[in-house]
Amino acid sequence: MHPRRGIGQGLIAVCTQTINQIRTLIVTAPSEVRDKLRGLSARELIDTLARSRPTGDLGAPTCAVRTALRRLARRYQVLDEEIKDADKEIGTLVTLAAPRLVALPGVGPETAGQLLTTAGDNPDRLRSEAAFAHLCGAAPVPASSGRTNRHRLNRSGDRAANNALHTIVLVRIKCDQRTQEYVARRTAEGMVKKDIMRCLKRFVAREIYRHLPHVIHTSRTLPQTT
Structure with missing residues (x-):
């Protein structure tokens, strides 16, 4: 397997795992958090969570969940950008080869x-x-x-x-x-x-x-x- 392709597959797997973690956390989140995120597409969900600014006591369930969701969303964005960069590199190599x-x-x-x-x-x-x-x-x-x-x-x-x-x-x-x-x-x-x-x-x-x-x-x- 070409090493760049292996990197791309690994990034996609981690990215998928991250969005799954986000969805699982939302299911168990307090209703005041869950209700505001209901009906959003995956892209809208990630953007909304990444832009959020949780405040309050981290010991409180609502603040803790919002902080964790924001962190996961930002991780997803970083991984998504790396996947796009890998796709560009793979695309160039594949186009030259075939x-x-x-x-x-x-x-x-x-x-x-x-x-x-x-x-x-x-x-x-x-x-x-x-x-x-x-x-x-x-x-x-x-x-x-x-x-x-x-x-x-x-x-x-x-x-x-x-x-x-x-x-x-x-x-x-x-x-x-x-x-x-x-x-x-x-x-x-x-x-x-x-x-x-x-x-x-x-x-x-x-x-x-x-x-x-x-x-x-x-x-x-x-x-x-x-």
Whole structure:
């Protein structure tokens, strides 16, 4: 894994932990604190808490909670800025390494970076786009029974790469007309959401493979066997 990508993932994990701590603390806070924060979005919540100026005796529950929330909110802002800086650095590196990959719909610096890392760490396993799909846990697994012919989600493979594919699919469902039309058509045919997601991840894996840098998915020449 590229060290910058590892740093970015670590920052995101700590940032997520911090917002979760804030929400948990609000749930248990006195009603006079909780009521003023109800209905705020995550961004509004962080901004409101970071700007707050708690006063009074720290021994009082209300003041203590407000002080803790302010501290957590400011920590979140610092982490958020570090994540943005890391994203800019990763974005520059990824764009230089694989400009065609970053240009694909729904593919951002984080997801592209993860998929490049997965491919780069496993060059001998990328014999074909099907092998790449298996590596990312996006290859369908037969789950037929009797007269029912179906497949299920693949729970194996590189889970970080699989999560990157999942993120790309979610973005495309929201913003890409081609994907939206596919989802509508398959839904009308009676396909359930999890099967639609499975098919879309397989399609994205195929597309991603074709846009990986050539040096990554060129397999070694294997000795001939007789």
